[in-house]
Amino acid sequence: xxxxxxxxxxxxxxxxxxxxxxxxxxxxxxxxxxxxxxxxxxxxxxxxxxxxxxxxxxxxxxxxxxxxxxxxxxxxxxxxxxxxxxxxxxxxxxxxxxxxxxxxxxxxxxxxxxxxxxxxxxxxxxxxxxxxxxxxxxxxxxxxxxxxxxxxxxxxxxxxxxxxxxxxxxxxxxxxxxxxxxxxxxxxxxxxxxxxxxxxxxxxxxxxxxxxxxxxxxxxxxxxxxxxxxxxxxxxxxxxxxxxxxxxxxxxxxxxxxxxxxxxxxxxxxxxxxxxxxxxxxxxxxxxxxxxxxxxxxxxxxxxxxxxxxxxxxxxxxxxxxx
Amino acid sequence: xxxxxxxxxxxxxxxxxxxxxxxxxxxxxxxxxxxxxxxxxxxxxxxxxxxxxxxxxxxxxxxxxxxxxxxxxxxxxxxxxxxxxxxxxxxxxxxxxxxxxxxxxxxxxxxxxxxxxxxxxxxxxxxxxxxxxxxxxxxxxxxxxxxxxxxxxxxxxxxxxxxxxxxxxxxxxxxxxxxxxxxxxxxxxxxxxxxxxxxxxxxxxxxxxxxxxxxxxxxxxxxxxxxxxxxxxxxxxxxxxxxxxxxxxxxxxxxxxxxxxxxxxxxxxxxxxxxxxxxxxxxxxxxxxxxxxx
Amino acid sequence: xxxxxxxxxxxxxxxxxxxxxxxxxxxxxxxxxxxxxxxxxxxxxxxxxxxxxxxxxxxxxxxxxxxxxxxxxxxxxxxxxxxxxxxxxxxxxxxxxxxxxxxxxxxxxxxxxxxxxxxxxxxxxxxxxxxxxxxxxxxxxxxxxxxxxxxxxxxxxxxxxxxxxxxxxxxxxxxxxxxxxxxxxxxxxxxxxxxxxxxxxxxxxxxxxxxxxxxxxxxxxxxxxxxxxxxxxxxxxxxxxxxxxxxxxxxxxxxxxxx
Numbered sequence: 001x002x003x004x005x006x007x008x009x010x011x012x013x014x015x016x017x018x019x020x021x022x023x024x025x026x027x028x029x030x031x032x033x034x035x036x037x038x039x040x041x042x043x044x045x046x047x048x049x050x051x052x053x054x055x056x057x058x059x060x061x062x063x064x065x066x067x068x069x070x071x072x073x074x075x076x077x078x079x080x081x082x083x084x085x086x087x088x089x090x091x092x093x094x095x096x097x098x099x100x101x102x103x104x105x106x107x108x109x110x111x112x113x114x115x116x117x118x119x120x121x122x123x124x125x126x127x128x129x130x131x132x133x134x135x136x137x138x139x140x141x142x143x144x145x146x147x148x149x150x151x152x153x154x155x156x157x158x159x160x161x162x163x164x165x166x167x168x169x170x171x172x173x174x175x176x177x178x179x180x181x182x183x184x185x186x187x188x189x190x191x192x193x194x195x196x197x198x199x200x201x202x203x204x205x206x207x208x209x210x211x212x213x214x215x216x217x218x219x220x221x222x223x224x225x226x227x228x229x230x231x232x233x234x235x236x237x238x239x240x241x242x243x244x245x246x247x248x249x250x251x252x253x254x255x256x257x258x259x260x261x262x263x264x265x266x267x268x269x270x271x272x273x274x275x276x277x278x279x280x281x282x283x284x285x286x287x288x289x290x291x292x293x294x295x296x297x298x299x300x301x302x303x304x305x306x307x308x309x310x311x312x313x314x315x316x317x318x319x320x321x322x323x
Numbered sequence: 324x325x326x327x328x329x330x331x332x333x334x335x336x337x338x339x340x341x342x343x344x345x346x347x348x349x350x351x352x353x354x355x356x357x358x359x360x361x362x363x364x365x366x367x368x369x370x371x372x373x374x375x376x377x378x379x380x381x382x383x384x385x386x387x388x389x390x391x392x393x394x395x396x397x398x399x400x401x402x403x404x405x406x407x408x409x410x411x412x413x414x415x416x417x418x419x420x421x422x423x424x425x426x427x428x429x430x431x432x433x434x435x436x437x438x439x440x441x442x443x444x445x446x447x448x449x450x451x452x453x454x455x456x457x458x459x460x461x462x463x464x465x466x467x468x469x470x471x472x473x474x475x476x477x478x479x480x481x482x483x484x485x486x487x488x489x490x491x492x493x494x495x496x497x498x499x500x501x502x503x504x505x506x507x508x509x510x511x512x513x514x515x516x517x518x519x520x521x522x523x524x525x526x527x528x529x530x531x532x533x534x535x536x537x538x539x540x541x542x543x544x545x546x547x548x549x550x551x552x553x554x555x556x557x558x559x560x561x562x563x564x565x566x567x568x569x570x571x572x573x574x575x576x577x578x579x580x581x582x583x584x585x586x587x588x589x590x591x592x593x594x595x596x597x598x599x600x601x602x603x604x605x606x607x608x609x610x611x612x613x614x615x616x617x
Numbered sequence: 618x619x620x621x622x623x624x625x626x627x628x629x630x631x632x633x634x635x636x637x638x639x640x641x642x643x644x645x646x647x648x649x650x651x652x653x654x655x656x657x658x659x660x661x662x663x664x665x666x667x668x669x670x671x672x673x674x675x676x677x678x679x680x681x682x683x684x685x686x687x688x689x690x691x692x693x694x695x696x697x698x699x700x701x702x703x704x705x706x707x708x709x710x711x712x713x714x715x716x717x718x719x720x721x722x723x724x725x726x727x728x729x730x731x732x733x734x735x736x737x738x739x740x741x742x743x744x745x746x747x748x749x750x751x752x753x754x755x756x757x758x759x760x761x762x763x764x765x766x767x768x769x770x771x772x773x774x775x776x777x778x779x780x781x782x783x784x785x786x787x788x789x790x791x792x793x794x795x796x797x798x799x800x801x802x803x804x805x806x807x808x809x810x811x812x813x814x815x816x817x818x819x820x821x822x823x824x825x826x827x828x829x830x831x832x833x834x835x836x837x838x839x840x841x842x843x844x845x846x847x848x849x850x851x852x853x854x855x856x857x858x859x860x861x862x863x864x865x866x867x868x869x870x871x872x873x874x875x876x
Binding site for chain 1: 636640702703706707710713874875
Binding site for chain 3: 330332333335336339340342343344346347349350353354389390533
């Protein structure tokens with residue numbers, strides 16, 4: 001009963017400061033006290049630029065790095081209780097699995113550590129290798145593997161115990177478009193089957209298309225948690241207008257009517273327009289012989305949000321034309 | 324989550340450490356006897372060691388040298404159960420590996436020549452070693468100097484010793500006093516104490532290694548003690564001449580109390596029946612007394 | 618839980634042994650060791666009466682020296698590779714504790730060395746057999762402590778690997794092993810440096826693993842009796858020092874952050 005009601009992951013006050021140098025006198029704050037809850041059955045994206053603390057968080061969750069403070073519960077169990085690990089899977093960032101093993105051997109090893117029965121391991125490993133497209137290579141030593149193949153095996157080993165929650169650190173890295181598509185489908189399929197997926201990424205479109213909810217991290221601090229549409233505010237006072245055809249004079253007329261040109265693709269124009277100027281701009285386009293192809297409220301992309309939030313020298317004004 | 328890492332195994336470490344020391348002590352007491360002999364015996368010949376460590380001869384020589392010093396020199400000069408039969412092969416290996424290891428010849432010769440239990444009591448072997456050194460190092464006056472001394476001190480051959488000293492004096496850089504010593508040596512009777520003291524003093528002052536210096540000091544102390552003993556004996560004789568009896572104790576002699584003991588500060592033995600003053604058996608210097616008496 | 622722990626340790630040990638077996642450098646070393654044992658044949662014929670002694674001397678020395686090389690090499694590389702190449706990460710995320718991993722590595726390496734020593738011992742016996750000597754079972758009284766020494770080498774290599782990078786771990790292990798072989802020199806250091814404080818020398822002597830304890834080669838070759846009591850106390854020392862080394866390793870490994 002409690003299994004259903006407790007969150008899949010609950011993090012409270014988790015903090016980590018790395019001590020560097022011989023004496024440990026130099027410190028680097030990797031994670032400010034972090035509070036986070038991941039619900040059962042959701043795909044949770046953990047976003048941030050490089051060095052924002054994503055991998056540190058995952059390593060603390062997996063017990064690879066010791067936290068300075070905080071409490072973690074996975075599947076309702078205390079972090080120190082090894083029992084939840086039987087029901088969880090983990091794909092590290094840039095994984096390496098032994099050169100001298102074949103995928104089948106590695107999955108058997110992983111299965112033994114998870115306490116699975118021999119027959120169960122054989123069956124799961126057969127299924128998983130097929131799922132990640134490594135059936136052909138099941139008995140090839142991994143020293144002959146490409147980066148993408150290693151990544152696929154990494155995903156397979158994370159799923160060998162049919163986990164209830166999967167932690168994936170940059171699951172798309174090193175994959176070609178086919179591989180990314182495959183991983184995306186696997187993640188969606190996991191949700192379909194009621195599993196929880198917690199994955200970190202700095203590739204925004206992946207997060208945008210997959211996540212139910214996401215958390216944004218910068219310099220070890222949590223910026224925002226929530227559903228994508230909660231984070232990306234919809235701005236109803238501005239509209240994006242897509243228009244076609246027309247010469248330079250049309251462009252001038254539109255700008256004079258209050259449009260802000262944001263892009264030009266061959267015959268097509270993209271512009272941002274205030275609510276109050278919208279009728280005038282539409283009229284100007286029609287009068288100039290062009291056609292209005294679409295009008296929709298401005299919806300910030302995750303990337304735009306990202307740049308805005310991350311600030312600093314990477315900031316770009318999403319309203320500006322061109323570069 | 325338990326953020327603080329468990330230090331539990333540390334208790335195990337603390338508990339085990341004294342047990343390890345205890346076990347090692349037991350092993351040392353069981354096997355310690357075998358150790359010195361074992362490793363010294365492992366390779367008997369310098370040529371074999373040379374084969375085993377090509378290009379590392381000098382290093383191996385140093386290691387053998389360290390072994391030699393540890394087992395036969397240093398603090399252990401007066402250890403009871405030293406295996407002096409190992410001394411010659413060890414020195415032989417060291418000098419074969421590094422034929423110009425001057426100190427090894429000189430040091431080895433001293434402890435080969437010294438009578439038991441201080442050394443191996445192999446004066447002939449000591450001189451053979453110094454002759455090997457002289458062959459390998461034509462420009463070393465020091466090995467020849469030692470050879471000259473040893474001939475006089477241990478073989479009672481002053482003229483042979485003097486001849487070698489003169490040879491040594493002809494080498495470039497040899498000090499002039501070698502000639503003076505050679506001349507003096509020729510005229511001295513074997514075992515003449517004052518001259519022996521001069522020679523040991525010279526060895527003492529020139530010694531590069533502490534054990535050699537300590538050994539020379541030991542001889543000088545013995546000689547000084549023997550002088551003191553003889554002076555005391557003379558006082559006893561005089562007492563007997565005037566009083567017609569031996570003194571009951573040396574205390575009757577009214578000499579400075581310091582002079583009633585040898586240089587090692589062990590009081591002399593005195594036999595009131597025969598009037599004989601001797602260096603005490605309890606004194607470390609008695610070892611040399613015994614040897615000289617033989 | 619108990620059997621689960623054991624089966625995880627065995628799984629890590631088995632995988633470690635498998636890695637060692639598939640590591641080609643290992644075969645080079647075993648090859649050279651066997652070659653050296655066989656070369657005893659040749660050297661034995663050169664000398665006149667001493668051939669049996671020389672074959673045994675060289676055989677046991679090869680076992681000791683090459684075993685130590687293999688121990689340092691495997692101990693350091695197989696342990697630190699897990700950390701440096703991050704293959705450890707997915708394993709520790711599973712219900713495998715760091716202590717269990719450490720134990721598995723250590724037992725796997727010890728088993729590999731056991732196989733090596735058996736192979737080399739068979740080589741030595743084969744050499745003796747070919748030259749018409751009797752297969753002297755007393756030799757095993759020298760081989761067993763040699764193996765104990767090698768296991769200790771592995772434990773030290775594992776300890777260093779938990780503390781530092783592979784290069785430094787290799788250097789550190791070699792230093793400790795060499796120092797431990799010269800432990801008697803350490804003990805008698807006062808003869809060379811009379812001013813050294815006694816507590817320092819005593820402390821160093823007892824802190825260092827005493828590899829001289831495991832050296833029965835000479836006594837066995839000369840046919841001196843080696844009592845079971847002596848071997849027993851060496852074994853007690855061995856077990857205590859192993860436990861100590863591995864406990865320190867466990868403490869260090871538990872503290873380690875895999876950044």
